[in-house]
Amino acid sequence: MRVRRVRILAKLKPPTGVSDVAARIPKAAKGGAQVRIEKYGDGEQTSWAVYIGGTVDWDPVATNEPFDLAANVSAIAQQNAGSFRAVMEAMQAAGVEPGDPVVVAGHSQGGIVATQVAASEAFNVQAVATFGAPETCVPVPSGVATLTVEHSDDVVTALGGSCLIDSEDRLTVRREVFATTEPPVGENVPAHHLDRYRETAQLINASPEENLQNFQDTMTGIVGSAEGEAVLWRGIRLPAGSAPK
Template structure:
């Protein structure tokens, strides 16, 4: 059903539901208790032997007690044996499922990649047609999504970074500016862009969104994204023996090629960024739980366009700690205009170099006083999740934790050594754009949002919408499996005990191309 969490990662191939792993943990605790109890009874039983009882002319009740102890030890041993066997069976099933899923996925990817590389090698025009077509589809897709938003019931019906017309996170109050913004609310948000277009394509797009929400579509998008680098390599004449070694570079190569192809018609051109406005926000202490952590990701509609929020946690006698919250995509236009949280930044992040959103966050961090030694955690949603992963992977910061909700993080090589949780909906195409997930050490939480229920027609891409990731975060807070609870506790402990918490929002814009 749509409220079931599937958990993977944590350094193993095991994949299962929260209930399955919780059951295994309870069985593990049971056999440990039985083992300890059996040992205690064994010690008690060894204190007095049947020979000692007979020598002391003990009453019959003493012999009965001795027999009961023996029977109890046998029952306890049987319970321990059965619980050990059941725990092993559950873990073996989870590991077997995860390994089979990984093995089949790798086989499909290698076959598809090699096939695409072979076609591109013999027909380079296929590559040109593919990249040109991708750029054109990017334009059409961006326009279609923004027009679909226009057909919604008021603003924010689609915007993946938006919570609804009157919703705000609990720590995102009305703006308290330090300076006035010449832009005000970003005119390039999905809701603003949608109002400027005709709305007649919107009803069809929303009423048939079950196509884009189908998990099969998501799998195909993930496969195509992952294999794009193989196609490019084939067109460039890379030997087949080396194509399979691309690994995580596949998405990066494919995205770079798409950007270069798009730039020939004025699309996906990166620009510098500059600070527009910064203002303080009221915040009620450090975050507690996944839902509260996600709620602090800025919504540009309620932060007057600010895309980055940085919280500073101070404790006397200790170094300042920071948490960086990064917004999702604001506009889907592939033509870089004023808003850095656009499709150009999405493509640049996928290609592995700093896009407008990445550069904006890095600049905001510098203004906040974060240097290479400052302890910092990152939390992001959608494009913000992908940007957060890139920042954590850069090695430029003293990263202490990472939480990504709905971000395309699959091929971003996130370092080990700090708690990482990656949340994806299996019926959401946005995470699939990042290719296969390579961060096996991270806790991967998946959920099929619309499993067993009807796909709503009021959103263009519903499984990616903020409110459904908010639902998933609340389910994670209720989860009982160690993988989730321990990672959540480690993320929360980073800022616990702070005596002073400040929150600053930052808004950036692109510098117009000359």
């Protein structure tokens, strides 16, 4: 696996709510960035926000794209998926230290990887938000604030089964996107699209529910209020036997 910087975005404000988090998750696009990593704070206390996109390539034949169908299957099966390796290597290359507080969020396959990053305990993940991620048996460590956002008309969330481990640290928000309207004609799994989850995230922001507000307060407490910078990363799967450059 090789990771490289795609673009640096300086002087940005940290996320102030779930809608900001969803808005910063990279959209799945061939050749584009799959991971966005934001750095906040100074040398005494640095915190991070990591955003992970979904499946880019649905071809069953593996290529140099680590966010592909093969990685999707491996991630659901809790194996060492290429997408997971790409995120871990991007975090290391970005300079995330093991003790730095981290918020991780992801859409679809990126949501699975987000929980796996937390479960690995290689980094100090303190909050996780997933949007449209298939159910998995990956246990997020105790004490990690976790928000799971699912659309009841999104079939992708059920692909991994129904064995997600519940805990008192986990909140689940479910919404039927097309409860009062017909799904768009010609769209595959329209309730799974990242844009629809961004709409739901806006509703979460506006919700008066105390537990949802507490999650957002936890998240903003981790990243703080000072400006930071973001780096977009792209992972590239190397052929078997190749050495990263």
